[in-house]
Amino acid sequence: MKFTKEHEWVKDQGDGTAFVGISAYAADALGDVVFVDVPAAGTVLKKGDSFAVVESVKAASDVYAPVDGEVVEGNPELGNAPETVNAVPEAGGWFAKIKLTDPSQLDALMDREAYEAFLATL
Amino acid sequence: MSDVALKSTPLEDRHVALGARMVSFAGYNMPVQYEGVMAEHKWTRSEAGLFDVSHMGQARLTGTGAVATLEALTPTDFAALKPGKQKYSLLLNEQGGILDDWMVSRPTAEGFMLVVNAACKHQDFAIIGENLKDDTKFDILGDRALLALQGPKAKIVMAQVCAPACEMYFMDCGTFELLGETVFISRSGYTGEDGFEISIPNARVGELWDLLLTFSEVKPIGLGARDSLRLEAGMPLYGHEMDETYGVVEAGLSFGMSKSRLERGDIRGIDRIRSERENPQRTRVALRVLEGPPARDGAKILASDGEEIGIVTSGVPSPSLGYSIAMGYVPATQSAVGTKLKLEVRGKAYAAEIVSIPFVANGYHRKPKA
Numbered sequence: 001m002k003f004t005k006e007h008e009w010v011k012d013q014g015d016g017t018a019f020v021g022i023s024a025y026a027a028d029a030l031g032d033v034v035f036v037d038v039p040a041a042g043t044v045l046k047k048g049d050s051f052a053v054v055e056s057v058k059a060a061s062d063v064y065a066p067v068d069g070e071v072v073e074g075n076p077e078l079g080n081a082p083e084t085v086n087a088v089p090e091a092g093g094w095f096a097k098i099k100l101t102d103p104s105q106l107d108a109l110m111d112r113e114a115y116e117a118f119l120a121t122l
Numbered sequence: 123m124s125d126v127a128l129k130s131t132p133l134e135d136r137h138v139a140l141g142a143r144m145v146s147f148a149g150y151n152m153p154v155q156y157e158g159v160m161a162e163h164k165w166t167r168s169e170a171g172l173f174d175v176s177h178m179g180q181a182r183l184t185g186t187g188a189v190a191t192l193e194a195l196t197p198t199d200f201a202a203l204k205p206g207k208q209k210y211s212l213l214l215n216e217q218g219g220i221l222d223d224w225m226v227s228r229p230t231a232e233g234f235m236l237v238v239n240a241a242c243k244h245q246d247f248a249i250i251g252e253n254l255k256d257d258t259k260f261d262i263l264g265d266r267a268l269l270a271l272q273g274p275k276a277k278i279v280m281a282q283v284c285a286p287a288c289e290m291y292f293m294d295c296g297t298f299e300l301l302g303e304t305v306f307i308s309r310s311g312y313t314g315e316d317g318f319e320i321s322i323p324n325a326r327v328g329e330l331w332d333l334l335l336t337f338s339e340v341k342p343i344g345l346g347a348r349d350s351l352r353l354e355a356g357m358p359l360y361g362h363e364m365d366e367t368y369g370v371v372e373a374g375l376s377f378g379m380s381k382s383r384l385e386r387g388d389i390r391g392i393d394r395i396r397s398e399r400e401n402p403q404r405t406r407v408a409l410r411v412l413e414g415p416p417a418r419d420g421a422k423i424l425a426s427d428g429e430e431i432g433i434v435t436s437g438v439p440s441p442s443l444g445y446s447i448a449m450g451y452v453p454a455t456q457s458a459v460g461t462k463l464k465l466e467v468r469g470k471a472y473a474a475e476i477v478s479i480p481f482v483a484n485g486y487h488r489k490p491k492a
């Protein structure tokens with residue numbers, strides 16, 4: 001699993017696809033998630049673009065694409081159970097499954113150790 | 123934004139020690155949440171929430187000119203406000219636009235206590251200072267902090283720290299002894315619940331805060347839940363439901379205006395008030411979101427045919443109700459309860475409906491009708 005400084009994660013499936021979501025740190029910072037707007041299949045993602053929105057009681061927050069890709073599927077569970085993002089942010093709370101445009105982009109992201117070191121600086 | 127310039131309340135260290143997430147609000151470093159907005163909101167609705175609202179402006183007006191000073195700036199009849207009572211009022215500009223909303227108390231016949239919004243206090247106090255009538259003394263109470271204890275169990279706690287205060291009804295006020303200090307307490311708040319607001323010297327507020335938190339019914343509550351609680355109660359927030367571009371009547375705040383003042387016509391911006399009464403253009407409404415994401419401040423309100431007819435001024439996923447609620451402005455002709463509308467969020471229109479205010483029934487301890 002790789003992470004961005006904007007607290008998204010990407011989990012490479014090894015078959016050209018990956019799951020993306022937000023880190024446990026981000027989910028905790030947002031507080032109780034009450035709504036998630038996930039992208040439709042076929043949406044083309046460009047690294048750094050907002051591709052989903054997560055709403056807590058306090059505010060709406062953008063979720064940015066960690067890499068380039070095309071959405072295979074938005075997580076259908078989050079429509080009825082947005083709280084999944086808080087419960088299992090780095091597993092069942094994924095936002096989208098994407099087809100990676102360039103898997104080598106993952107190399108530029110942080111591994112968990114580097115991400116945790118980054119969190120320690122915040 | 124410079125953190126260096128951020129002001130703090132006397133309780134800042136306690137908020138941080140309690141693990142609060144601190145944010146800049148109206149120039150103050152304030153707790154937005156402790157354990158989480160949802161949990162804090164629900165706690166306040168079922169138990170008792172303790173809020174540090176010391177960032178708000180407090181002032182006192184005394185002397186024989188105090189009534190005239192207040193009446194020159196507001197649409198409220200303060201001569202008629204009985205000692206021991208509190209009134210919601212509005213600071214108006216010369217054209218009848220709303221500069222701020224106030225809680226004005228008259229603990230004794232001799233004087234008035236004002237609580238004004240933190241973001242507006244410098245402006246408000248300057249305007250009051252420039253408009254003092256003869257024989258009026260005006261004191262800004264920068265040496266006092268303000269705590270709000272809100273929720274159905276607030277009275278249980280208050281009965282153990284200051285029992286005489288529990289004899290008050292909703293919108294009563296008075297001076298009491300607490301921790302050996304003379305404090306000013308009103309039975310009111312900004313949550314829709316029964317509760318109290320306690321004005322106490324800065325030097326003693328830490329002790330009072332600690333004392334109140336020793337009760338199992340009490341938890342500290344941040345500004346996040348304060349906003350969702352007031353929204354469910356249908357209460358307006360300055361800078362959202364009102365500002366200088368809004369008038370008293372269209373904002374649904376005529377309860378801050380006295381009939382006697384309206385009849386006398388001696389109100390700042392009386393022409394606008396009369397015009398809004400006789401020929402209403404837009405009006406504040408409560409909205410229930412029927413599908414999709416929460417609609418927040420700035421979301422467009424569309425008629426069912428898609429025409430843009432208004433704007434959302436506040437919105438939140440309601441922790442008590444389990445669906446999203448909002449307030450906003452629509453044309454008076456399209457403001458009936460039950461009217462179906464759409465709210466535009468991120469370019470998509472979602473169904474909503476005008477409902478009655480408040481969203482959640484209030485729990486005030488009102489004086490029984492004789």
